[in-house]
Amino acid sequence: MPPETVPMPRGMRADFAASWPVAAAFLAIGIYWGSFAALVPVLKARVGASDAEFGVAMLVAAVGALMAMWVAARIDAALGRRALPAMTAVLALAFLLPGLATTVWAFALAMLCASCASGALDVLMNARLSEVERRTGRSLMSLNHGLFSVTYAASALYCGVARDLGFGPVVILAALGLVSLMLIRAQTRLTVERPPAGADEAGRRGLALLPTVLLGFIILLAYLAEQGTEGWSALYLERGLGARASGGALGPALLGLTMGFGRIFGQTLVARIGEVGLMRGGALLAACGGLLAALAPTIWIAYLGFALLGLGISVIGPMAYALAGRDCTDAGRARTIAEISVIGYFGFFIGPPIIGFLSEAYGLGTAFGAIGFSILIVPLVLLPLYLRQRAGKLISLRR
Incomplete structure (x- = not known):
């Protein structure tokens, strides 16, 4: 269209x-x-x-x-x-x-x-x-x-x-x-x-190592929560809360739908509160959703938890990419995006097995609670560290 x-x-x-x-x-x-x-x-x-x-x-x-x-x-x-x-x-x-x-x-x-x-x-x-x-x-x-x-x-x-x-x-x-x-x-x-023909190697690298790792881990945590929930929410609903097959399938479906909704209409919010504000709000909402799903006494409360989780994590990854592109050099942008992508995409691979190990040891409810708590690392640790690097002008390798 x-x-x-x-x-x-x-x-x-x-x-x-x-x-x-x-x-x-x-x-x-x-x-x-x-x-x-x-x-x-x-x-x-x-x-x-x-x-x-x-x-x-x-x-x-x-x-x-x-x-x-x-x-x-x-x-x-x-x-x-x-x-x-x-x-x-x-x-x-x-x-x-x-x-x-x-x-x-x-x-x-x-x-x-x-x-x-x-x-x-x-x-x-x-x-x-x-x-x-x-x-x-x-x-x-x-x-x-x-x-x-x-x-x-x-x-x-x-x-x-x-x-x-x-x-x-x-x-x-x-x-x-x-x-x-x-x-x-x-x-x-x-x-x-x-980029200019004479761009030096430092300029082509874009972000320094620590800011790159911080943004990469922000994306990793978002993708870990997304993939872990997609892989295990249906089983949690069916085995833990007695949902039927169609009811179990609604868990990952709700996550996907709310993530799409959150990303598109997060576009209107970012103009008002900025990337950092949207990441903070999204992380807090996702953490509440994960904990709500973990403690849910009924299927409908679990559905609400997964919907909030999807809305919250939907904006974290895109906003991390936006910060990386804004703060790095023009010559180093592709390299920076590649580096944080490689770190972040490990979340897709380790999410399901981590949930599986936690479920085996403590139960699926505890595993989803761990997802909620892990997302809090973004606004409480990773994002403040990144902003401190930015304030200290330690972001770019190009002086």
Whole structure:
């Protein structure tokens, strides 16, 4: 839908228009990961993978994404304004491969390729959006990450309907490839400001080590809470509170829906209270949600807890990216985004197993309470330390 026809508040309409060339990349990643999530049952059955073999294939995919994030800054330096459309095209082609795989190892290799493309594009699109934020003076991260969440859900629903109509993975993914081609056209309109030819190595590094680690751990805690809740909330509702299968599925569904809502409409709040204020408020809301779900005496109270958790954590990651892009040098932006992404994405991998270990030892209720308390580390420890570094002018390696 073109920006001028979207029924949004006037400020958000302008934000959408300003970020549209980069938002197209967020939509592309949402399209492919949403479709993959809906296609998992048929892809797993097609290659004949056991649960353990499928888990190994996804671990290979995760390693590929992290490897690509490390080299994304070099791709950016080599391709310049062509990097975003080029990686979106690679993503569209790479995601056809899992649908063509017929063995477990071919599937693992296909997912490695797809995740490499996704990891590199993830860094590039956040770096580009940060450039647009600096150029326009607008905070755009929350809106664009919200568009990813909404597109992810829409793509999953599309794939479910397409599967019911009898279409196979290759046809479904090829149709999505046509959508990606249209999105690539929008990306070519983006103007990229290149760093000066004489930019030194310190300038290219962007943030100093400690601020980079602090922002990375803020993202890690947000992603840990998100992925841990997605993986275990249904089991908690069914085993601990007696929900039926459909009621259990509502837990992760509520988390996803409230995260999409929180990111899009957090866009209106960030203009009033700023990135730091929104992160603090989001962390406190998420902590309350996690503790409420942990102590819930009924299913409906647990639902409310998971909804508050989703609303709160939805803005933490995007705002951390916004701070990184604003405080680093122009020449070091892609590198900085890559570094905090690598740290942050470990939260996706360690979230479910940490919840599992805590559940085994103390119960799922205690595990979700631990999520709530862990989020409080953001406003009480990590964010104050980062702001102290900023106030002491210790943020950038470029003096």
